[in-house]
Amino acid sequence: MKSRREFIKTTATGALLLGSQSKLGLASMLDQNAQHVANGKSRVVVARDAALHGQDGQLDEKRVLALLDRAIATYTGHDNPVTAWKQIVPMDKVIGLKTNGLGGKGISTHAALVMAVCERLQQAGVKPGNILVWDRNARDLQACGLTVSTDSSRIRVYGSDVAGFEDQPAAFGSAVNVKLAKILTRECDMVLNLPILKDHEMAGVTFSMKNMYGVVQRPNELHAAGCNPGIADLNCIPVVRHKVRFTIGDAMTSVYDGGPGFHPERLWQPNALIVGEDRVALDHTAWQMIERKRAEVGMPTLEGVGRPPRYIATAADPAHGLGVNDPKRIHLIEV
Numbered sequence: 332m333k334s335r336r337e338f339i340k341t342t343a344t345g346a347l348l349l350g351s352q353s354k355l356g357l358a359s360m361l362d363q364n365a366q367h368v369a370n371g372k373s374r375v376v377v378a379r380d381a382a383l384h385g386q387d388g389q390l391d392e393k394r395v396l397a398l399l400d401r402a403i404a405t406y407t408g409h410d411n412p413v414t415a416w417k418q419i420v421p422m423d424k425v426i427g428l429k430t431n432g433l434g435g436k437g438i439s440t441h442a443a444l445v446m447a448v449c450e451r452l453q454q455a456g457v458k459p460g461n462i463l464v465w466d467r468n469a470r471d472l473q474a475c476g477l478t479v480s481t482d483s484s485r486i487r488v489y490g491s492d493v494a495g496f497e498d499q500p501a502a503f504g505s506a507v508n509v510k511l512a513k514i515l516t517r518e519c520d521m522v523l524n525l526p527i528l529k530d531h532e533m534a535g536v537t538f539s540m541k542n543m544y545g546v547v548q549r550p551n552e553l554h555a556a557g558c559n560p561g562i563a564d565l566n567c568i569p570v571v572r573h574k575v576r577f578t579i580g581d582a583m584t585s586v587y588d589g590g591p592g593f594h595p596e597r598l599w600q601p602n603a604l605i606v607g608e609d610r611v612a613l614d615h616t617a618w619q620m621i622e623r624k625r626a627e628v629g630m631p632t633l634e635g636v637g638r639p640p641r642y643i644a645t646a647a648d649p650a651h652g653l654g655v656n657d658p659k660r661i662h663l664i665e666v
Contacts, residue, residue, distance in 0.1 A: 372662040373609035373655050375616050378402035379665070383583055383602040390583060396447040399579070402606040403451075405666050416455035419577055420521060426457055427519030428464045429575070431526050431542050432471030437593035440525045440581050442476030444604075448523065448579060449486055459486045465514045467545045468492040494518065496548045504564035504650075506555070509547040515570060522575040524610075528582040528601065528617050530590035534558040535633040535640035537591050538617040539578045539610040540566050540653075557638060563646035566610060566653055578613050580605035587624040599624055611646045611654025612661045618643065 380398045385391055400412045409415040420426050428448060430440040449462055460483050466472050468490040469479050480488050496510040515522065526542035533554050534541055540562045544550035553561035566572060582603040589597045601620060607613050618640050622632055633639045647656040655661060 371655075371660045373607070373612040373660060374406065374662045374664065375605065375607040375609065375612050376402050376406045377582075377603055377605050377616065377620075377663065377665045378405065379601070379603045381602055384600055390441055390443045392443045392446065395441070395443040395583070396450065398604055399444065399447045399451070401666055402579070402604045405664055406606050412451050413455050416451050420452065420455070420457065420523070422456040423461075424520035425461045425463060425518060426452060427514065427522040427574075428462065429522050429524050429526075429542060429545065430464060430466045430472065430475050430477070431545060432466050432474030433545070434474070434527070434529060434586075434591050435593045436474050436476070437595065437598070438527060438529060438584065438586055438590070439471070439474040439476075440527050441583055444525065444579070444581050444583070445475065445477065448525070460484050462486045463514065463519060464488045465494075465512075465519075466490050471545070490514075491546075491548075501568045501570070503567045504560055506553060506561045507564040507568065509549065509552070509565070509568075511568070511570065512546045512548075515546045515574060519574060521577075524575050524578040524580075526578065526580055528580060528585040528605070528620065530586050530588050530597070530621055530633075531558075531638075531640075532590065533638065534562065534642060535638045536614060536618045536621055536643075538580060538605075539613040540642070540646060541614075543571055543575065546571065557641055559642040560645045560651075562642040563648075563651045563653065566646060567651050572653070575610075577608055578606065578610060580613060580617065582617070582620065585621070585624075587621050587628070588630060609654035609661075611643060611656050613654075614640070614643050614646075615656045615658070615661065616663060 378398050378401045380394055383394050403415045404410050407415040407418045432439040452462055477488050491512040494513045500508050500510050502508040526538050529537045531537040534557055543565050582601045582605050584600050586594055586597045643656050646653040
């Protein structure tokens with residue numbers, strides 16, 4: 332097995348640079364999770380490391396990798412990182428990593444996490460050319476600390492400004508009639524969702540499900556009524572529902588008010604990763620984390636300021652069936 336230094340070197344030459352469907356290999360994981368569903372539980376892992384940021388405020392890349400390993404090991408039950416990842420992704424398919432750089436450099440998916448995931452994917456047997464890191468455009472990727480590259484023999488990094496959108500819209504429910512990114516519809520067999528935890532001025536919370544606004548041509552059209560039912564309806568479009576199968580949520584840095592943009596006076600460092608398959612349970616967990624932080628600093632609840640994340644309950648209702656939002660039905664594991 333290659334050393335971490337060798338993998339970082341390989342990744343760098345593959346242009347992942349620090350900045351200047353249901354049967355796609357998740358079979359054993361889904362079989363395991365089916366028991367949790369039968370028991371009324373959806374598993375969510377929150378892994379924390381209080382020392383993740385150094386004295387200079389920068390992330391320690393080795394600790395990020397170790398935190399990722401701990402989160403994935405806890406979720407899969409496999410201590411060996413390679414074995415664990417083989418339970419999550421197929422080795423012979425194109426794996427997309429959907430980041431979020433909308434908030435700018437101060438509050439975007441961290442490159443250290445992207446690099447750690449790419450390192451483990453390669454060690455598990457995914458070819459570099461079958462890893463595609465993507466977002467809306469080059470600006471968002473650069474905000475994450477990444478550099479665009481379309482070299483098909485290496486890890487690819489580019490956005491929908493390069494690949495484009497489908498000509499024909501996809502629809503679901505009353506709120507969604509959108510043109511989807513070709514990266515999602517045509518290039519990726521499976522997508523790992525890498526959102527960043529943030530407060531949101533309309534939806535209340537943006538995390539796993541709302542990160543899918545980055546796969547449509549005109550996301551501004553889905554913001555009415557606090558993005559409800561826009562977020563839930565979008566995630567019910569079959570290609571979104573079935574290809575976006577696993578979330579590795581970046582809660583290493585977050586904003587608890589004033590989001591989704593960068594507001595340094597509202598910045599905090601949960602130093603956590605939130606991992607799971609149930610996008611509704613993940614968003615419920617993220618919501619509660621933000622509420623606890625708001626209470627800690629003496630701020631009112633999101634309900635109290637008129638923007639509770641109602642889309643979470645909508646996503647859990649029988650018409651959508653995207654997951655569970657009842658805390659009694661969420662198996663929350665904190666490590």
